[in-house]
Amino acid sequence: MKVAIASDHGGYDLKEEVIDLLEELDVDYKDFGTDSTESVDYPDYATPVAEAVAEGEYDKGILICGTGIGMSIAANKVPGIRAALCHDVFSARATRQHNDSNVLTMGSRVIGSELAREIVSTWLDADFDGGRHQRRIDKINNI
16 A cells, blocks of 8 residues: 655644554555645645545545645545545544545644544555445546
């Protein structure tokens, strides 16, 4: 599995924690930035990650900002992306199983690093259930 990851300034510290987890799990990843807590614009980081996932260069993406909302909105503008904002483990599992999400967004000002690690681990491990959920994904893709 190949994962693209990025954050804005508000998500930088949590992104570094998630990168540590990816390394522990031996997940192949690319960090698309940012590289500090200096103020930047989240769409500049959400877009390249979403495009890389949509083009199939990466299997999944992880985006982190202060709330996760801006990253989610920006990523979902890219055709083929199903970005899901998750702040709990149940939602992380459900969005993979039912929505086949390919980008996870989180908010560093909403959750702590331990919960973020649980969410990422769960999201990476969960599989899409297919079946009745596939026709719903097909309808989303046709919008």
